[in-house]
Amino acid sequence: MFDTLSDRLTSVLKNLRGKGRLSEADIDATCREIRIALLEADVALPVVRGFIAHVKERAKGAEVSQALNPAQQVVKIVNEELVGVLGGETRRLNLAKNPPTVIMLAGLQGAGKTTLAGKLARWLRGQGHTPLLVACDLQRPNAVTQLEVVGERAGVPVFAPERGNGVGDPVEVARRGVEQARHAQHDVVVIDTAGRLGVDQEMMRQAADIRDAVRPDETLFVVDAMIGQDAVTTAEAFRDGVGFTGVVLTKLDGDARGGAALSVRQVTGQPILFASNGEKLEDFDVFHPDRMASRILGMGDVLTLIEQAEQVFDARQAEQTAAKIGSGELTLEDFLEQMLAVRRMGPIANLLGMLPGAGQMKDALAQVDERHLDRVQAIIRGMTPAERQDPKMINASRRQRIARGSGVTVSEVNDLVNRFFDARKMMAQMAGRFGL
Numbered sequence: 096m097f098d099t100l101s102d103r104l105t106s107v108l109k110n111l112r113g114k115g116r117l118s119e120a121d122i123d124a125t126c127r128e129i130r131i132a133l134l135e136a137d138v139a140l141p142v143v144r145g146f147i148a149h150v151k152e153r154a155k156g157a158e159v160s161q162a163l164n165p166a167q168q169v170v171k172i173v174n175e176e177l178v179g180v181l182g183g184e185t186r187r188l189n190l191a192k193n194p195p196t197v198i199m200l201a202g203l204q205g206a207g208k209t210t211l212a213g214k215l216a217r218w219l220r221g222q223g224h225t226p227l228l229v230a231c232d233l234q235r236p237n238a239v240t241q242l243e244v245v246g247e248r249a250g251v252p253v254f255a256p257e258r259g260n261g262v263g264d265p266v267e268v269a270r271r272g273v274e275q276a277r278h279a280q281h282d283v284v285v286i287d288t289a290g291r292l293g294v295d296q297e298m299m300r301q302a303a304d305i306r307d308a309v310r311p312d313e314t315l316f317v318v319d320a321m322i323g324q325d326a327v328t329t330a331e332a333f334r335d336g337v338g339f340t341g342v343v344l345t346k347l348d349g350d351a352r353g354g355a356a357l358s359v360r361q362v363t364g365q366p367i368l369f370a371s372n373g374e375k376l377e378d379f380d381v382f383h384p385d386r387m388a389s390r391i392l393g394m395g396d397v398l399t400l401i402e403q404a405e406q407v408f409d410a411r412q413a414e415q416t417a418a419k420i421g422s423g424e425l426t427l428e429d430f431l432e433q434m435l436a437v438r439r440m441g442p443i444a445n446l447l448g449m450l451p452g453a454g455q456m457k458d459a460l461a462q463v464d465e466r467h468l469d470r471v472q473a474i475i476r477g478m479t480p481a482e483r484q485d486p487k488m489i490n491a492s493r494r495q496r497i498a499r500g501s502g503v504t505v506s507e508v509n510d511l512v513n514r515f516f517d518a519r520k521m522m523a524q525m526a527g528r529f530g531l
């Protein structure tokens with residue numbers, strides 16, 4: 096997602112580097128290039144027009160800055176305008192003062208509503224809520240079962256109509272679902288509704304009826320980012336037919352150009368709350384316009400990386416490790432623990448991809464070989480606790496035993512142990528320099 100746009104914008108802005116001052120002609124040429132890049136990314140025309148007009152006006156009127164050179168100023172302006180188009184501030188979920196908070200999901204069939212219901216429920220649980228899922232998609236065969244499956248995976252109960260009485264009434268199910276939540280003290284209710292393959296009056300009427308019956312605190316319009324310009328027309332139809340308070344973009348992991356993400360906020364006037372980027376329940380996050388903008392501009396997504404790191408690293412343990420690094424006492428046991436923690440954050444290539452400048456390192460990232468890390472892990476696991484604590488004791492015969500036990504060659508074990516000593520020395524020196 097956004098790869099092409101990101102590449103294009105980065106190279107347009109790179110052309111400005113080294114220029115002492117920007118002429119009007121430079122700015123016009125840059126804006127023309129940005130315009131093409133946005134149109135190619137499938138961003139809706141009115142959004143592109145507004146964007147370019149703002150950038151041009153601000154770039155031409157840019158005050159002389161002490162801190163930034165002209166190229167940096169344009170990057171800053173483009174970044175700020177991107178953040179604006181994506182919605183500005185991060186919009187949090189509105190929770191009702193009197194629980195339960197009712198969240199209704201609406202969107203076309205296949206947009207990813209049912210999957211999203213599970214993701215949202217899992218996320219809400221992680222935030223300390225006690226959600227209930229309500230199955231009101233009685234149209235699509237299996238939708239109820241699918242919701243029950245994701246609910247189970249998310250560890251969240253599902254309220255569903257009794258089977259065997261023909262197709263039930265979704266409005267009634269929604270109403271009873273909310274009653275059940277109140278009764279069983281669930282503080283959030285997520286209602287999955289039926290979609291159709293295309294925008295259709297009957298679907299809109301049903302969604303509007305559910306809305307009137309349960310008066311949701313949030314109606315989230317779920318839209319597949321891969322459908323490009325159609326996302327905008329669909330969003331307009333839902334806005335007029337049902338109304339919604341926020342947008343959830345799904346399938347951001349797909350190979351799409353990203354125009355939907357950049358258009359939908361501006362066209363509908365409603366903010367994007369969440370983004371979904373994969374089929375697994377954890378492939379889901381709060382949508383942060385500023386982070387998305389820096390990702391598009393190839394400035395990386397350091398904030399997301401830091402947050403992910405905060406989730407898997409234990410602060411106290413990290414401090415202890417840092418102290419050991421400083422004094423050159425790091426053991427292979429510590430090393431293994433750190434490595435496992437990093438790997439819990441996801442594939443290494445994905446992590447590196449969030450770093451600034453990662454756009455240009457794509458080829459190198461594709462080379463990162465997780466199997467090599469698996470081997471390192473296997474070697475350390477093949478050592479006894481004493482050997483991990485005090486790698487100096489790993490002599491030739493121990494190396495042979497470790498190699499046999501972990502299915503690698505002796506030279507691989509040698510390599511790891513030697514590199515560990517080198518790294519430990521280097522880290523201790525660096526820590527000294529930074530005063531750790």
Ligand code: GDP
Nearest residue numbers: 204205206207208209210345346371372373374
């Ligand atoms: P619904 O008809 O709106 O309830 O859509 P579903 O939840 O059944 O999703 C339709 C298909 O899209 C399923 O195969 C999901 O696994 C898939 N899907 C949902 N969200 C994502 C996502 O963020 N990324 C990818 N790659 N697939 C997704």
